[in-house]
Amino acid sequence: MSDWVSHGRLRYKHADELDYLFLGHKGEFTKSGVADVVTRAAENAGIQEVQQVGQDGKEYKRITPHLLRHSHAMFYHNERGVSLDRLKDHLGHHSVDTTEQFYAENTPEKMVDTFGE
Template sequence: MKVWTEKSGDARTVPYPDSLRQQLANWMDVGRGMVYGADESPYLFPTRQGERISGETVRYVVTQAAEESGLQEVYGTDVEGRERALVTPHTLRHSFAVQCAKNGMRAPFLRDLCGHHDINVTEIYLNLANDDAVDAGRKYGPQA
């Protein structure tokens, strides 16, 4: 599936589990047309107000879902006094990348998957995965 990236202004291919294939096909073929009258839209989530769902709506949906599931925490405020939530769309992206690194995905593949232009940005995820491995080694490894 192609996903548009506002930051870089291009699209990249994003994988999804085979278990979602049928649900996505049903949504594309029937659901979104019935709900939004958007049979021919190139976007997965069109809206009545615009061509596609906004970043702000995605942030709202993710933070609301985290709150309703009891996972959300507020960890501070920004310079404008708005509360900062722990679980955000970027948290999900970051968690996905770290898990890919933990599972052994090599840096060039992870870079392409995340849409990073600089491999050094991708290395951050690999370092976090390595730190987890060291912590696990300390916890589960031989004790003196």
């Protein structure tokens, strides 16, 4: 990430071929690559913790890319007044009902109840 910030995306071999904002050395930045960056950043900030452990022993972390997606959407809906219809398109939901299910009645208190402080 620091290389991208310092030198830009055009330094990467596939930059002209791909529309992705962030690229890795082998092409698109994968979901697991994004998850690794988010996990490392949360650990470095001292805010990462294990939310739960599955029956198979897999650890599920508190701070994830999906949590950032929810936080982003909640901010724009609650703080900036972006309509659910616009959020639906932005988030790639097929139905505004899906968007409404997650974001319509949420408040900061409900977010804390769901995701923790």
